[in-house]
Amino acid sequence: MLEITEIPVEGYECVKKAVDRERGLHAYIAVHSTVLGPALGGMRLWPYASEEEALTDVLRLAMGMTYKAACAGLDLGGGKSVILARPEEKSEDLFEAMGEFVDSFGGRYITAEDVNTNPNSIEVVSRKTEHVTGLKDRSGNPSPYTAHGCYLGLKATLGEVFGSEDIQGKTFAIEGAGSVGSIFAKMLVKEGGRIITADIRQESAEKLAQETGGTVVSPDEIRFVDCDVYCPSALGGSLNDQTIPKLQCKAVVGCANNQLLEARHGEMLRDRGILYAPDYVVNAGGLINVYNEYHTTYDEARALAMMEKIYENLKAIYRIAKEDNVSTATAADRFGDWRLEQARAAQAQTS
Ligand code: NAD
Secondary structure (H helix, E strand, O other): OOEEEEOOOOOOOEEEEEEEOOOOEEEEEEEEEOOOOOEEEEEEEEOOOOHHHHHHHHHHHHHHHHHHHHHHOOOOEEEEEEEEOOHHHOOHHHHHHHHHHHHOOOOOEEEEEOOOOOHHHHHHHOOOOOOEOOOOOOOOOOHHHHHHHHHHHHHHHHHHHHOOOOOOOOEEEEEOOOHHHHHHHHHHHHOOOEEEEEOOOHHHHHHHHHHHOOEEOOOOOHHHOOOOEEEEOOOOOOEOOOOHHHOOOOEEOOOOOOOEOOOOHHHHHHHOOOEEOOHHHHOOHHHHHHHHHHHOOOOHHHHHHHHOHHHHHHHHHHHHHHHHOOOHHHHHHHHHHHHHHHHHHHHHHHO
């Protein structure tokens, strides 16, 4: 039986925990904000070491989704779900129970794929709720679009750092050879980029290296290799007190969510002269794609045209950072806050 408990968390509209022992579900869903629209965010499955770790992750990810949608100009709020399980514990029962959990939000939370889930998982979830995106017969897997958005963000960042958007001859350290990281790496190689990669699944890193003519290092080394751009494309928190002093890159542009362990790490990167492309701005391509599926009949050309905004938004954020003399992370938060405040003011006027 599915047991759902609400957990009050300051600053969040709704956070719930669900446990279903028979079907093997143990999960959290956090809705951070629905000021701009229903909260859309992926479903992550991960063997968290503790309840606390899972709750912290879902809260940070949900807030990131609010800012991702706000900066991308989408009428969506921020939410996320996490399932505490090992990948080998995935089952149809588990995802059906998760579908019922998603449905308990009555459309305030809409799900999609994330780490360790895929369009097949979403298909099973959709048996129990209509509040899903990324279905195979609609917009499908968002990963190629997330990678495309990162590519646009990378171009804006290279222009800023090197005075040229050329990828040719540059070296990229790809941490995480998963769905998005692999596609992103292959895009870079097509334009003459060199790849160094690492993954905790050694075979994934080796496969990507083989496909890109790149090299493999260990997950402990990837952050510190000599490269032009470090591309965090695994889990969050890789930019922290221990790693930032030892980075050898000139810029950070990656697909992962929550790359900064804490907000102050944005300042630390700035002090080191490393240009950080705020994660929720560069990795919004997948969200823009599923937004198009959710709001209208899916049209890839329209979705791709909307993704061009990632490039423009990053340029605007780099300009704000310079003018306000703040980190790019702070500039991105200001960019998102501005849109959220406008929406709140408009809602206050109509109520
Ligand atoms: P994925 O599960 O396909 O890939 C993640 C990869 O990272 C896996 O191969 C995993 O083994 C590896 N990994 C985990 N910890 C690692 C570590 N410490 N060092 C090296 N490798 C490690 O997931 P994905 O869909 O490619 O997502 C990757 C990141 O991008 C996540 O942070 C996700 O939230 C974010 N993201 C994904 C999308 C999307 O469209 N899939 C959209 C926006 C953001």
